[in-house]
Amino acid sequence: MKDITIDLSLLFLILLLIVLLIIFVLTHQKVEEKIYKAKAKKAKDYGGKGILGEFLVKDVLDDICFYKGGYNYQGLKLEDEYGNWTEIDNIYISAYGVFLIETKYVAGRITGEPTAKNWKQHFGKGKSKEFRNPLIQNKRHITFFQRVFPDVFNVTPLVVFVDPVNIKDLPYMNGVIKLCKLENYIDSCKRIYRDSKVEEINREVKQFVDNPPFTHEEYASWVRETYYSK
Numbered sequence: 001m002k003d004i005t006i007d008l009s010l011l012f013l014i015l016l017l018i019v020l021l022i023i024f025v026l027t028h029q030k031v032e033e034k035i036y037k038a039k040a041k042k043a044k045d046y047g048g049k050g051i052l053g054e055f056l057v058k059d060v061l062d063d064i065c066f067y068k069g070g071y072n073y074q075g076l077k078l079e080d081e082y083g084n085w086t087e088i089d090n091i092y093i094s095a096y097g098v099f100l101i102e103t104k105y106v107a108g109r110i111t112g113e114p115t116a117k118n119w120k121q122h123f124g125k126g127k128s129k130e131f132r133n134p135l136i137q138n139k140r141h142i143t144f145f146q147r148v149f150p151d152v153f154n155v156t157p158l159v160v161f162v163d164p165v166n167i168k169d170l171p172y173m174n175g176v177i178k179l180c181k182l183e184n185y186i187d188s189c190k191r192i193y194r195d196s197k198v199e200e201i202n203r204e205v206k207q208f209v210d211n212p213p214f215t216h217e218e219y220a221s222w223v224r225e226t227y228y229s230k
Contacts, residue, residue: 050089053162055103057090060182068186069195070094071202078144079214086137086144090160093202096189097154100141102134104159109166116172121165134159136171148208152201154192159187 015021054074061072076088090101108128114120140155145155159176161167168175177185194199 013222049129049179050103054089056105056162057101057179057182059148060148060179061090061092064092064183064186065094065221067092068096070096070198071206073205073209076205076209077212077214078141078148080144080147083126086140088141088145091205092186093198093205094186095191095193095195095198096186097192098152098201099155099156099158099186100138100145101158101160104134104140104165106131106165109169110161111169116165116211135176138175149201149204156189158182 017103024034037120059073065072071093073091073093074089077085078088079085087104087203092101093101106121108121109120110119112133112200114133114135116133117136119133120130122127135157138159142155142157146152157175159173160179161177161184163178163180165226167176167178
């Protein structure tokens with residue numbers, strides 16, 4: 001009888017812990033949803049889903065900077081010697097290297113090949129939509145970045161998909177991850193810079209950001225002529 005009483009007490013304790021765990025998980029999910037919606041609303045004030053994605057990535061990078069150190073920038077615009085432009089969505093500068101991030105906020109199941117011009121997002125009922133291959137975009141970003149900052153080495157391109165999205169068909173592509181895996185990816189990298197070098201790189205990038213050799217209107221005019229005049 002005593003053994004039965006002990007077993008019932010243990011069973012009750014286990015059930016209580018399970019109930020408390022379920023309550024915690026549900027509460028945590030609701031809090032996360034509220035935080036996400038608040039961030040999304042704030043980001044949408046700046047326009048478009050692309051800006052929202054950049055904002056959410058920057059938010060995660062802010063946390064990484066707080067815990068691991070480093071600096072991050074959003075929407076870095078660069079020009080080459082031929083008057084062409086590119087914009088790097090997010091940049092993380094740290095002891096683990098310089099990460100140039102092409103941010104994608106798209107839905108559905110993603111398919112594509114490393115060298116293909118475009119990738120596809122697949123929806124229900126056989127519907128699909130093409131978008132530019134972010135790996136090719138990142139190659140362009142590296143070229144522009146190293147032209148402006150020739151002394152910066154160990155530049156790592158990253159493609160970050162903002163949840164929810166299915167990228168299970170892209171497992172063979174290194175440097176293509178979901179936003180929820182970004183911190184783990186950084187954690188897996190080895191330190192390659194001393195703190196003094198990180199500060200040096202950041203000063204150079206910050207000086208460029210604070211004093212760009214062009215105006216916003218020049219960039220906007222190039223975008224209109226290149227993408228919207230045809």
